[in-house]
Amino acid sequence: MVDTLVFITGAALVVQALIGLSFLISSIWEREARATFFAALQLIGMLAPLCLFIYLSARGFFDAPSGIFCLLAGSVGGAAGIYFTVRRSGANPRALDGSQGLIVEKVDRFDERMHVFARNRSLRPGSEQYKQFYQAHPEKEAPDAARRKQGGPIGHPGTIDAPHGDANVAATLASLNVPLYLSTPEKVRPQAHPFLREKKIDLSPEEATQRIKGYTRHLGAGLVGIAEINPLWIYSRRGEIFHDNWQDWGRAIEAEHRFAIVFTEEMTLHMVGTGPHTPTTLESMRDYAQGAHISAQLAAFIANLGFPSTANHLRHYECLLVPLAVDAGLGELGRLGYLITREYGPRVRLSAVTTNMPLIADKPVDIGVQDFCRICKKCAHCCPSSSIPSGDQSVFNGTLRWKLNDESCFDYWGKVGTDCNVCMRVCPWSHARTFPHRLIVALVSRNAIARRLFNRMDDIFYGKHPRAKPLDNWANYRP
Numbered sequence: 374m375v376d377t378l379v380f381i382t383g384a385a386l387v388v389q390a391l392i393g394l395s396f397l398i399s400s401i402w403e404r405e406a407r408a409t410f411f412a413a414l415q416l417i418g419m420l421a422p423l424c425l426f427i428y429l430s431a432r433g434f435f436d437a438p439s440g441i442f443c444l445l446a447g448s449v450g451g452a453a454g455i456y457f458t459v460r461r462s463g464a465n466p467r468a469l470d471g472s473q474g475l476i477v478e479k480v481d482r483f484d485e486r487m488h489v490f491a492r493n494r495s496l497r498p499g500s501e502q503y504k505q506f507y508q509a510h511p512e513k514e515a516p517d518a519a520r521r522k523q524g525g526p527i528g529h530p531g532t533i534d535a536p537h538g539d540a541n542v543a544a545t546l547a548s549l550n551v552p553l554y555l556s557t558p559e560k561v562r563p564q565a566h567p568f569l570r571e572k573k574i575d576l577s578p579e580e581a582t583q584r585i586k587g588y589t590r591h592l593g594a595g596l597v598g599i600a601e602i603n604p605l606w607i608y609s610r611r612g613e614i615f616h617d618n619w620q621d622w623g624r625a626i627e628a629e630h631r632f633a634i635v636f637t638e639e640m641t642l643h644m645v646g647t648g649p650h651t652p653t654t655l656e657s658m659r660d661y662a663q664g665a666h667i668s669a670q671l672a673a674f675i676a677n678l679g680f681p682s683t684a685n686h687l688r689h690y691e692c693l694l695v696p697l698a699v700d701a702g703l704g705e706l707g708r709l710g711y712l713i714t715r716e717y718g719p720r721v722r723l724s725a726v727t728t729n730m731p732l733i734a735d736k737p738v739d740i741g742v743q744d745f746c747r748i749c750k751k752c753a754h755c756c757p758s759s760s761i762p763s764g765d766q767s768v769f770n771g772t773l774r775w776k777l778n779d780e781s782c783f784d785y786w787g788k789v790g791t792d793c794n795v796c797m798r799v800c801p802w803s804h805a806r807t808f809p810h811r812l813i814v815a816l817v818s819r820n821a822i823a824r825r826l827f828n829r830m831d832d833i834f835y836g837k838h839p840r841a842k843p844l845d846n847w848a849n850y851r852p
Contacts, residue, residue, distance in 0.1 A: 386423040393419040399807040462821040471737030472696035480771035485612030532790030538850040541651035548658035552665035556688035594636035598701030604628035630727035637721035648794035661687040664724030680730035694723040702735035705742035709752040709796040710777035718802030752796035758785035
């Protein structure tokens with residue numbers, strides 16, 4: 374019995390030391406100087422009891438009654454610690470209900486004309502649409518006019534990294550060509566190829582789902598999920614105009630499709646780590662271009678199978694993608710207003726294709742995000758524009774959530790000339806998915822105690838206000 378306890382205890386101490394070593398290696402790879410320092414201290418702290426255990430074992434300490442008592446006490450304490458940080462906490466019923474779980478009152482469909490992007494990007498001063506909108510919403514005209522005069526938010530001459538980061542601005546604007554080109558009516562609502570217009574391809578919902586998901590991943594998507602569309606997440610009216618089709622401005626948008634195929638494109642860790650500097654915006658636009666590329670082909674594939682489809686990407690949205698992604702089981706809505714996924718945290722951009730093709734919908738997931746975000750608040754404390762609330766969730770348009778101040782957020786984008794992404798950079802869920810971080814995510818996703826423990830550890834290892842990191846590659850933004 375004693376020999377077995379000695380072996381188990383020794384093995385456990387070796388395993389925890391190896392985990393500490395892996396975290397040190399991960400911190401070095403992540404180029405996190407602070408985390409590397411604390412990871413080294415942690416490893417020393419993990420090696421000390423292992424070395425002491427080996428020494429005492431060699432001296433026969435665990436053969437004596439006092440040694441047996443220490444061994445039993447340590448084993449019980451270690452087992453209890455593992456149990457209370459590994460066992461699954463009670464499920465969050467709101468998360469398992471998806472977007473429906475956040476609805477507490479009547480919800481009105483969102484008019485895209487009210488979106489801060491649509492107002493500042495599409496409305497042309499002096500146009501009939503401009504006059505019509507600001508007659509109905511006079512309180513928004515002055516701040517919107519100030520933003521237009523500033524020239525932002527993306528790529529204006531006053532960017533935070535000018536002039537050295539101007540090459541990144543040029544690359545960012547180059548990426549925008551792709552979604553703009555793929556936003557014409559024939560691209561977002563494709564017709565079947567002439568060779569297939571007279572041919573019906575019959576697939577069961579199960580096979581169709583398998584093929585759709587497989588093709589989407591094959592095109593480069595990270596995560597793919599399918600949601601049955603709640604009409605509340607379809608825009609009520611068109612507000613974004615990109616090809617002078619002004620007859621569509623203010624047109625009612627109908628909830629005409631049953632399913633949404635929602636997918637993610639991962640934003641790379643080191644590019645996001647520079648936020649709010651230009652490389653993070655370059656990465657955003659690369660992902661948006663990839664999303665347009667994938668959604669246009671996926672919509673065409675579905676059309677070729679004989680079903681109507683609509684691509685939703687940066688330059689053509691008909692629906693709110695975050696609640697649809699939640700319903701598709703890709704993750705949960707976080708404090709920062711982004712989707713937080715188990716695999717990449719908030720380091721993703723979303724695109725989708727809607728269709729009436731019979732598919733099998735996925736289920737929402739509970740990965741502990743809402744509980745974690747209640748504790749964390751790091752994105753709120755680090756937000757340069759104080760646009761993220763640090764308090765509890767509140768009811769906005771009938772939904773319970775942390776309501777981002779999109780106006781002040783957009784103003785800051787205009788000030789720095791990028792899309793900021795500081796909240797994404799500092800989020801503890803954004804760390805690289807190296808082995809120790811995968812282990813942490815697995816624990817945090819299932820256990821309430823682990824959420825509190827690792828939230829505190831993140832502050833220690835990475836700091837309460839982590840700094841932006843420089844780059845030394847082709848996208849370097851500093852002279």
